[in-house]
Amino acid sequence: MAESLGTGSSTSLAPVELDSASRPAARARPALLRNGKAVTGMVMLGIFVVVAVIGPWIAPYDPNASSADLLLGPSGSHLLGTDHLGRDVFSQIIVGTRGVMLVGLIAGVIATALAVAVGVTAGFIGGAGDEVLSALARILLVIPALPLIIIIVSQLPSAGNMVVALVLAFTGWAWGSRLLRAQTLSLRRRDFIEAARASGESTRRIVWFETLPNLTAIIASSFISTVTFAVLSQTTLAFIGVTSISDWSWGTVLYWAQSNQALARGAWWWFVPAGVAIALLGVSLTLINFGIDEFVNPRLRLAGLNPRQMRRRGIRPRIGFTAVLRDAPVEGYSGTKGVHTTPTEVDQ
Amino acid sequence: MKFLARRLGFYLVTAWAAVTINFIIPRAMPGDPVQSLINRYQGQLSTDAVHSLYVLFGLDKNTDLWTQYWQYWGQILHGNLGLSFVFFPTPVSQVISQSLPWTVGLVGVATIISVVGGSLIGVLIGWRRGSWVDGILPVTTFFSSVPYFWLGLIAIAAFAVTWPVLPTGGGYDGGLVPGWTWAFVGSVVQHALLPAVTIIMSSISGWILGMRNMMVTVTSEDYVTVAQAKGLSERRVMFGYAARNAILPQMSGFALSLGFVVSGTLVMELVFSYPGIGFQLFQAIGGKDYPLMQGIFLIITFSVLLANIAADFVYVLLDPRTRQES
Numbered sequence: 001m002a003e004s005l006g007t008g009s010s011t012s013l014a015p016v017e018l019d020s021a022s023r024p025a026a027r028a029r030p031a032l033l034r035n036g037k038a039v040t041g042m043v044m045l046g047i048f049v050v051v052a053v054i055g056p057w058i059a060p061y062d063p064n065a066s067s068a069d070l071l072l073g074p075s076g077s078h079l080l081g082t083d084h085l086g087r088d089v090f091s092q093i094i095v096g097t098r099g100v101m102l103v104g105l106i107a108g109v110i111a112t113a114l115a116v117a118v119g120v121t122a123g124f125i126g127g128a129g130d131e132v133l134s135a136l137a138r139i140l141l142v143i144p145a146l147p148l149i150i151i152i153v154s155q156l157p158s159a160g161n162m163v164v165a166l167v168l169a170f171t172g173w174a175w176g177s178r179l180l181r182a183q184t185l186s187l188r189r190r191d192f193i194e195a196a197r198a199s200g201e202s203t204r205r206i207v208w209f210e211t212l213p214n215l216t217a218i219i220a221s222s223f224i225s226t227v228t229f230a231v232l233s234q235t236t237l238a239f240i241g242v243t244s245i246s247d248w249s250w251g252t253v254l255y256w257a258q259s260n261q262a263l264a265r266g267a268w269w270w271f272v273p274a275g276v277a278i279a280l281l282g283v284s285l286t287l288i289n290f291g292i293d294e295f296v297n298p299r300l301r302l303a304g305l306n307p308r309q310m311r312r313r314g315i316r317p318r319i320g321f322t323a324v325l326r327d328a329p330v331e332g333y334s335g336t337k338g339v340h341t342t343p344t345e346v347d348q
Numbered sequence: 349m350k351f352l353a354r355r356l357g358f359y360l361v362t363a364w365a366a367v368t369i370n371f372i373i374p375r376a377m378p379g380d381p382v383q384s385l386i387n388r389y390q391g392q393l394s395t396d397a398v399h400s401l402y403v404l405f406g407l408d409k410n411t412d413l414w415t416q417y418w419q420y421w422g423q424i425l426h427g428n429l430g431l432s433f434v435f436f437p438t439p440v441s442q443v444i445s446q447s448l449p450w451t452v453g454l455v456g457v458a459t460i461i462s463v464v465g466g467s468l469i470g471v472l473i474g475w476r477r478g479s480w481v482d483g484i485l486p487v488t489t490f491f492s493s494v495p496y497f498w499l500g501l502i503a504i505a506a507f508a509v510t511w512p513v514l515p516t517g518g519g520y521d522g523g524l525v526p527g528w529t530w531a532f533v534g535s536v537v538q539h540a541l542l543p544a545v546t547i548i549m550s551s552i553s554g555w556i557l558g559m560r561n562m563m564v565t566v567t568s569e570d571y572v573t574v575a576q577a578k579g580l581s582e583r584r585v586m587f588g589y590a591a592r593n594a595i596l597p598q599m600s601g602f603a604l605s606l607g608f609v610v611s612g613t614l615v616m617e618l619v620f621s622y623p624g625i626g627f628q629l630f631q632a633i634g635g636k637d638y639p640l641m642q643g644i645f646l647i648i649t650f651s652v653l654l655a656n657i658a659a660d661f662v663y664v665l666l667d668p669r670t671r672q673e674s
Contacts (some may be wrong), residue, residue: 275502
């Protein structure tokens with residue numbers, strides 16, 4: 001049992017998915033890759049990652065190089081126009097991608113590691129230790145993050161990308177740890193964990209090989225959420241000018257636009273593209289998370305039928321019933337057998 | 349009311365944590381922020397202010413940390429948050445009390461509309477799953493993926509610059525005298541319209557999505573099927589059986605999402621130059637006004653805690669199980 005749980009790909013999840021052994025086709029392609037939303041999100045994210053890596057080399061201009069073309073609209077030589085110093089906005093956004101992605105990645109990795117450490121520990125040890133760790137997470141969640149981040153970052157002597165990522169990681173782990181604790185609590189009482197304990201496996205082995213593989217989907221989803229949080233917060237901090245303005249990021253572009261009355265001058269090319277870039281990155285991350293959610297909670301997906309197909313077949317979607325047709329393309333799972341045990345409610 | 353007592357206990361601990369964080373941060377930071385400030389304000393600070401600065405930042409070498417901590421609590425409990433630099437020598441508490449009503453009014457109304465409206469839309473989308481209303485989801489997802497402030501910038505560009513129907517910013521028309529007159533109230537509403545709509549647009553999607561997912565989960569419960577089999581009207585099943593149960597996690601999620609909404613709103617005030625607490629916060633950042641920043645952090649946290657207590661009372665009203673224990 002432990003083997004079959006542990007050896008799955010990164011998308012292996014709950015024990016309920018184990019009956020997928022009867023479906024060879026499903027084995028060939030991980031479930032997440034059959035989800036349209038998740039694939040769209042991953043492709044979009046991939047483009048951003050590529051731009052982040054090669055950005056400084058493909059940018060047509062030096063983002064700091066001023067020229068005589070002051071505040072020009074988009075044209076052939078300046079794809080997204082220029083700012084008040086004649087700097088190329090397109091290059092600023094391309095070069096800024098790296099900062100945004102780096103902060104998101106570092107903050108996401110550290111925060112997720114913290115969330116796993118705190119959440120799984122709290123769920124496993126129970127008792128007073130659990131109370132203290134959970135209270136810590138809840139306190140961090142209730143205190144508004146942005147003002148807290150602002151008072152920390154603004155009092156630091158220098159706030160480069162690394163510092164910002166660290167501060168975001170230490171203020172952003174609480175949500176993930178809450179989800180992971182709830183899931184660990186529910187896993188801890190499952191039969192296979194009891195069996196492992198009864199057969200004398202060490203706690204370390206139970207945590208690493210029995211519990212963590214079953215938390216993969218929630219860890220992935222909380223990582224994605226943290227990256228989203230970090231990207232939005234980093235942009236906001238750069239926009240209000242708390243972080244160092246010499247590091248290019250999308251927020252820095254917006255900071256210059258706002259402080260030079262881009263709005264009143266009607267220079268839409270100055271502030272629209274950076275926002276669209278943030279929105280697209282956010283949408284790509286959200287789509288991946290939708291995919292993971294539907295993977296974890298099969299009730300959220302429709303059994304392979306989209307609304308138009310349903311209407312054509314004369315099915316009126318109703319509550320409480322999942323339309324399953326004999327010849328319908330059944331996606332991901334067969335019928336609803338075993339699905340009811342899926343932990344859907346993770347709040348306590 | 350064991351439930352409420354537990355929650356109140358938690359909020360007290362959180363309030364203590366917020367004050368303690370506020371005490372620790374300036375002391376844990378490298379460097380001497382006070383000295384750099386004194387240098388910046390060469391000779392313009394009175395010795396009194398310099399001393400209060402040192403006390404506030406815990407760099408008063410004569411007292412040990414523990415005594416400083418108790419002194420800090422004494423100050424907080426007396427409502428003394430120190431003196432502001434930007435508005436020197438106005439006390440921080442006075443600066444905050446002038447701007448707080450603006451923020452509370454704007455965020456309060458916008459949040460209530462967003463929660464109630466978002467939950468209702470979520471109920472409908474969850475109920476009519478698979479129909480055209482599912483198309484609302486991608487739109488709201490997009491709006492929640494952009495930072496609030498950028499949506500504000502676009503709103504200003506569209507409705508105040510390109511098509512000037514609403515004011516670009518500010519809390520009210522500069523020519524009016526604040527008071528309970530029709531002209532003034534009308535002007536306040538007019539100025540609040542654009543920020544409020546932007547806040548609602550960016551925060552509503554979370555509520556819709558949460559409610560929709562809970563509805564989808566709850567509607568597969570047996571009691572909903574039974575209610576429907578009994579032949580109860582669709583509306584009664586939807587609101588009396590499904591939505592009533594689906595709303596509970598939504599209410600407990602309120603506590604955790606409010607901090608996020610408030611954070612977004614603070615930046616919104618900067619974009620709209622709205623005379624609230626967020627705008628003061630950014631002036632404080634610009635002027636390196638640490639006492640004002642920290643005072644604002646405390647007040648925002650306390651306000652969020654109060655809103656949470658209110659949400660808990662609503663929870664008790666909605667969920668009979670929490671009342672049973674008494």
